[in-house]
Amino acid sequence: MCPLAILIEPRWERRKDARPGELATAALELFIEKGFSATRLDDIAKRAGVSKGTLYLYFDSKEALFKSVIQEGIVSRITEFEAFMRTYEGQSADLLRDLINTWWDQIGGTKLGGITKLMMSESGNFPELAAFYHDEVITRAMGLFVYVIERGIQAGEFRALPMEYVPRICAAPVVMLMLWQHSFDVCGAKDIDPHAYLKTHTDMLLHSLMMR
Amino acid sequence: MCPLAILIEPRWERRKDARPGELATAALELFIEKGFSATRLDDIAKRAGVSKGTLYLYFDSKEALFKSVIQEGIVSRITEFEAFMRTYEGQSADLLRDLINTWWDQIGGTKLGGITKLMMSESGNFPELAAFYHDEVITRAMGLFVYVIERGIQAGEFRALPMEYVPRICAAPVVMLMLWQHSFDVCGAKDIDPHAYLKTHTDMLLHSLMMR
């Protein structure tokens, strides 16, 4: 390295505002890659370009960091989706397609999609966080499907199916795609084209749902 | 405790043949509950009713134990399923129902179902094991669906859908049910009746697949 660099470049910068976000991003990536227990705070700090001590300026503990990452990352997105849905005008079949595709583009297909896998893996170790996630994310996300399907039934577009399990079954292939991409995708399963897969799914789904 | 117990009961027994199975069972349960990293060897030994040292009489390391648990637990079952399928006579629609229900009763609904969640969580940390699991379990399990669907198409029962993503989509709700039961099920989501859920799924599926 250039011995004069020290004269020009500072060894570190003060970036009080940006640090929490950078640390949370690094933590999310590593938690998704390796799981909560297997992720080392040193690795998170390193990826965020700071030392481990800095982590403790912004987060009380590894567990607090985890909770923060989950909460900040996902809840706000759900709220946006709910608003989008309520104002939609048009066929429910189109809304269902839109819901699935938009959701993939904005959440499932991004790094946020990894949170689902993460919560699934760690639910046993963080019961209260799991309960929070269940109520604030899963239930509300499922509510989006309930809304579309009931909307379709009321308009006479869809068959009057029971709401008990249908929404979950509609969502399952979408969630699986997400989990897939964040796990076995690594080992040579890169042959899924998400949008083609989702199109097949919505085609089959609407074939089941729609009136003849 | 009775101070004479020592005269009657031995403090431990020699059970060379039973130990490996008991240790593997305890390990599987804990790995599923807590994940690989978060599970302590002391806890596994305790649950199996032995000391930690005994673990090392039968397994070389924690990682070897993990690999053994995965391999022993699942591969043999897949082979049984393949045999069952090939000898089936009757409608493909019925075979599809049977495949899904039998699979749930014998694998998904048992403790073995937890292996899927486990592999999903740990695939990043055990790339070779993930590759093994991908080839020996996922691909072959998917092959069962491919077989039924092609069988139905050839018999003129099912519509001629592309094989690219349909099998995966058929399997997704089944796999999700399994993952669900081993994660958020804990936190008040006990309201799913697996067989009713699977019936809804197969009904919708066959509605999509079958000729009019």
Add this chain to the structure above:
DNA sequence: TATCTTGCTGACTTATTGGTCATTAAAGTA
């Protein structure tokens, strides 16, 4: 330029846990 505030560092402490091995005792054998 001199001074002060505070974001940041990294060596250190402490707790945990994967892995080892000399010792113990259960159970087979003669």
Add this chain to the structure above:
DNA sequence: TACTTTAATGACCAATAAGTCAGCAAGATA
């Protein structure tokens, strides 16, 4: 019953990682 074999123990070691803090230096202030 005495002797042998070996399954099982549990104290111990070494390594790892969460969490702490005294000091350093970036950069704001005057």
